[in-house]
Amino acid sequence: MIKNIIYGSSLIVTSIIVFSITAGFPAFRIRGQELPGPKFFPNILSMVILAAGIYVIVLAIVKEIIRRRKAEPPQKTPLEDTVTKRGFLNILAVTVGTFLYIIMVDITGFNLTTVAFSSLLMMMLNVRWWRALIYSVILVVVIVLIFGTAFRIPLPEGSLFWTS
């Protein structure tokens, strides 16, 4: 129930935020006639999301009341959905690591940053350090060949290595 209440509340909050932002959008008038402007479609969608949020919360509460009346035990989270402590660290490694990677790649360049990030992530996921390093270097070479050479997509060089 808690999950669904948080979910429903998030939808309601999203809707309120959208309404408050679109209140500042200008009206769209041509020759004095008001036509569907920039806030028209977002407002329709916000109303739908608001209604959905209320529905989700009400449904969660009603289901909980029925469950308690029938004296049924609460639903258990399936095993495949549980997050272990190590799993939580892995998730942090991927998300925070990606965020830091984006910041660092502009400083230290694509090649170095990608080898470092890739090796560290593999080591966190239980790959031996020397294997992680070898696979990371191979990965970077492949990416440079595909994206940098074949597709001529400029990969960041990094401000540390700028010569001019």
Place this chain on the structure above:
Amino acid sequence: MGFGIFVGGVPGLTATMAVALIIPITYYMEPIAGLAMVIGVSFTAIFAGDIPATFLRIPGTPASGAAILDGFELTKKGKGGLALTLDLMCSVIGGLIGIVLLILVAPPLANFALRFTNFEYFWLGLFGLSMCVIMSRGNLINGMISATLGLLISTVGIDITTGYPRFAFGNPELMGGIGFIPAMIGLFGLSEVLKRVQRGSKALGTPTINEKVKISIWKALPIIWKHKWTLVKSAFIGTFTGALPGAGADIAAWVAYGVAKRTSRNSDEFGTGSTEGVVAPTSANNAALGGTWIPALVFGVPGDTITAIVLGAMLMYGLRPGPLIFQESAELVTGIFTVAIVAQFLLILVGFLGIKVYSQLLKLKTSIVLTAVVIFSMIGSFAIRNSFFDVYIMLAFGIVGYLLEKIRVPLAPMILGVILGPMIEDNLRVGLMKTNGSMVPFFQRPISLTLFILIALTLFGPVLVKIIKRLARRRAVNGPESS
């Protein structure tokens, strides 16, 4: 075609990109040779996008999004090889049907497509979205919420009618809108990585796929025969949808999947590894490519972004796409049709090799493959617009996708909402401007009304059927008592 397999199989590199990159190479070739390269690349890239979609749950191209729903589930059951064999054969057969329809019905179908105005395109977009209801197994409301959130995300950026920047907060990157490719890579790819690592690192020491991927056409053929009408129906849907300018293979695949699920006797199996769920979108997306050539050849109006680039190339070769091309360049048109048919047969060989190479790579440990997926997701998102902002988008959608799946909100409707949002909003607003704010004309035209009825049946049909069955059961129970 090898180039197409390679590009399509790498998330972030799209079929459109592949075609755009091959065009300069064809500059010095004869027009038919150049067009042959383009046709070969586009068909193989669309198929190749299904390979990572099936093995890793990351669509290689937007048109492969629907292939995830059952293809990936089959991989989880150790039947990834079967899924991709079906995919390959259905892509070939669907592509052939699309080309045959192109040859036979191009002019009348193009005339029908020309009758589509703002009203019809609005309902078509909503029809595509209503398929999300069918795709949301057991949870209609969550599917609609997901689709609505996707539509809302599509409103970020410059409003096309008024030029006003919406939800941009002064950020020039946001003014360009939220790219749906980084969003898709994040929603499907990164969120899948997060799901896999959440249970700790011990389980990640095994190979990514445990099965020995066997491509057995003899095993696939009976399954294709069993679902032959789904295949043909989906190919027709794909061709027709592709013939609508601006629709393309992306929408075709989703619509075909939704229709197949809706009309199947085993609709409950869709989304759990149904072979029918693989047949439908994979035949539709390749058939759609044939459909996109219909308005391109007949009217010089591109059916999708790929044909938009091809039309530019045709002008470069000194050709004039349009009604007169059938008279002025009849040999070229015949050549295009012939090349397209030959490309379908060659796709079997090239596709077979592509699947084998990919499956060898996936024998690496899960931890290594997942790291590579993260890196390719980042680089793929970056490569679209050379912008790290898109990588942030990918990361944000990855986290959102992971959290949404925790509360059983399906992700496919959201990405469909992002893709179809501009089409739905623009056509709604332009339609309302034409009618001075009245919705009545949206229901008056025959095609509009038909689409509206289809949407209503899609959304409320299952509920109505349940009510009718309940009433019938009550009548059967009460009937003998009342007499």
